[in-house]
Amino acid sequence: MPLFKADDEVRVREALGGLDRPVELLVAHGPEETPLPGAGDIDFGAETERVANGLAELSPLVSVRVEEQPDGFARYPAVAVLPEGRDVGLRYYGLPWGYELGSLIGAVLEAGRAQSSLKPASLERLASVEQELAIDVFVTPT
Numbered sequence: 536m537p538l539f540k541a542d543d544e545v546r547v548r549e550a551l552g553g554l555d556r557p558v559e560l561l562v563a564h565g566p567e568e569t570p571l572p573g574a575g576d577i578d579f580g581a582e583t584e585r586v587a588n589g590l591a592e593l594s595p596l597v598s599v600r601v602e603e604q605p606d607g608f609a610r611y612p613a614v615a616v617l618p619e620g621r622d623v624g625l626r627y628y629g630l631p632w633g634y635e636l637g638s639l640i641g642a643v644l645e646a647g648r649a650q651s652s653l654k655p656a657s658l659e660r661l662a663s664v665e666q667e668l669a670i671d672v673f674v675t676p677t
Contacts (some may be wrong), residue, residue, distance in 0.1 A: 538589030547640060551594035554647030558597050559620045560587040565604040565611035581632045583612040586631050597643060614639065618646040622669065624669075638674045 539547060564580045584601055591597045607615070607622065616625040616639075625646065631639040645652060653661070 536606040538586060544593065548591075548593045549654045550640070550644060551597060551647075554594060554596040554644070554651035556596070556619050556647055558596065558643050558647045559617040560591065560599045560643070561586050561605065561617055561622075562599060563603075563605050563608045563613040563615065564601065565608065577630075580612040582632070583614060583630050586636065586639070587614055590640070593651070596647060616642045618644045631648055635674050638672075 562584045587599045591599045610628045614627040
């Protein structure tokens with residue numbers, strides 16, 4: 536089953552064509568949380584791997600690596616987005632299906648930029664932060 540409709544695939548391929556540097560997607564498998572009722576017989580780890588591989592098929596600068604329970608992950612399945620193979624702490628937890636797939640694609644596009652897309656004023660304010668921060672972003676279509 537294809538990951539994208541034909542017209543969506545063209546748009547994603549074009550967007551990924553603008554990557555300035557390689558991006559590796561590290562798919563982390565491990566003990567998955569019990570799915571909610573109604574989730575059916577979905578293998579969330581295998582589906583996450585299929586999504587990552589589907590993105591990698593659309594750009595020579597996107598690659599996939601799969602590991603069992605690597606360090607640095609709170610939940611499984613997960614995808615670490617690694618610009619030039621470097622772990623910068625960017626994680627996507629869960630299965631990136633539907634609207635959530637757009638968030639993973641956005642992360643790949645940002646990680647593949649040579650320069651940040653943040654405005655200079657934002658970069659200046661971030662540079663003044665004197666403590667370690669972890670920012671969690673939750674995605675939902677509602």
